[in-house]
Amino acid sequence: MHTNTQLTTKEVYQPIHHRIYLISNPSTNTETALTLVNQLISGVETSFPTAVRQPPWTLQYRVFRGTLPSNYHPPTDAQGTPIQYAHTFQHMLHLSSLEPNRTFICTQPPAGTSTVSAIPLNQQDSHISLLRNALAALWQPRHALFIQAGTIYAGGVCTVQIAELRSKRDGAQSGAVQSPGVVVCISTAVGPDESDGITAQEEDALDFGDAQTIIREFWARIKIGKDLGKADVREIMMAPKYVQGLREKDAVARMWCDVLRLRG
Numbered sequence: 001m002h003t004n005t006q007l008t009t010k011e012v013y014q015p016i017h018h019r020i021y022l023i024s025n026p027s028t029n030t031e032t033a034l035t036l037v038n039q040l041i042s043g044v045e046t047s048f049p050t051a052v053r054q055p056p057w058t059l060q061y062r063v064f065r066g067t068l069p070s071n072y073h074p075p076t077d078a079q080g081t082p083i084q085y086a087h088t089f090q091h092m093l094h095l096s097s098l099e100p101n102r103t104f105i106c107t108q109p110p111a112g113t114s115t116v117s118a119i120p121l122n123q124q125d126s127h128i129s130l131l132r133n134a135l136a137a138l139w140q141p142r143h144a145l146f147i148q149a150g151t152i153y154a155g156g157v158c159t160v161q162i163a164e165l166r167s168k169r170d171g172a173q174s175g176a177v178q179s180p181g182v183v184v185c186i187s188t189a190v191g192p193d194e195s196d197g198i199t200a201q202e203e204d205a206l207d208f209g210d211a212q213t214i215i216r217e218f219w220a221r222i223k224i225g226k227d228l229g230k231a232d233v234r235e236i237m238m239a240p241k242y243v244q245g246l247r248e249k250d251a252v253a254r255m256w257c258d259v260l261r262l263r264g
Contacts, residue, residue: 017211018187018252020259021219022234025164025181033164033179036226037151040162040184043222044153056149057097057161060124061260064090064131064139086110090139091257092128094121097152097161103127104253114257116250143167145180145260158218161185165260180262181231184222186215212237234259 025033044051066088074082091106098104103124108114119127131139150163164179190211238255 015190015248016187017190017208017215017238018185018255019212019215019219019235019237020255021184021186022236022259023182023184023228024232024234025179026230028178028180030164030166030177030179033182036182036228037162037164039226040182040222041151043224043226044160044162047221047224048153048156048158048218051153051155051160054152054154057095057147057152057163058149059096059145059147059163059256060092060094060103061145061256062092062128063142063144063257063261064092065142066090067138067140089142089261090131091261092124093253093256093260094124095253095256098249098252104250104257106254106257108257108261114254116253118253143262147183157214158186158188160187160218160222183259184219186218188214188218 089108094103101121102118104118106116145165145167147163152161168177188211236259238251
């Protein structure tokens with residue numbers, strides 16, 4: 001299992017701030033999503049001509065929801081309406097640009113902070129099988145999403161990842177591949193020049209305001225003139241309180257799981 005390691009005061013690292021924009025695709029049509037992806041790629045190439053295209057990135061995501069206890073009787077409010085049960089969720093995320101050989105597992109309780117661990121990528125299918133079969137009484141599969149070949153550009157102050165999300169049901173009831181939306185992740189360094197980095201002692205003094213401003217301005221430039229139609233745009237940023245050295249990858253995984261859970 002992946003274990004977080006605290007930095008000593010002498011170790012140096014470069015914190016990175018990430019923000020994800022999830023653009024909904026009401027039609028769920030893959031061609032519609034791909035058209036928007038190509039428009040955003042054009043926006044990057046036009047606004048930032050020195051950005052360098054990197055090798056494609058991939059993503060695999062599944063979420064399971066905790067089942068209701070067998071003896072559960074829903075309480076009611078003052079009007080007698082049943083109160084919705086607060087479920088626990090278990091997310092599984094493989095993001096090649098974050099950890100090519102690991103799958104992150106994020107367990108999200110109804111209240112409080114989620115916990116993040118990781119397993120080797122080659123154990124991912126075994127873990128899914130365990131949840132779907134041996135632990136089926138405890139966990140119910142919700143949905144699965146994937147990205148086959150996302151686009152990534154690096155250069156200047158930001159790195160940007162762009163791709164259409166795709167979904168397909170498992171099993172005999174599986175249907176056509178659909179796209180619930182387009183995802184854009186923009187990241188930039190926080191604090192001093194990357195060659196210098198910061199120490200653990202300097203971490204508390206980090207100002208994320210500049211990084212957040214850089215990302216928002218980058219996003220505003222690449223979407224100029226792009227028709228998002230009636231799509232909702234959900235914006236999620238990585239919580240600065242989790243950016244503590246080697247905990248940063250856990251924070252990125254937590255952020256992606258929060259976005260990809262969608263709703264329900």
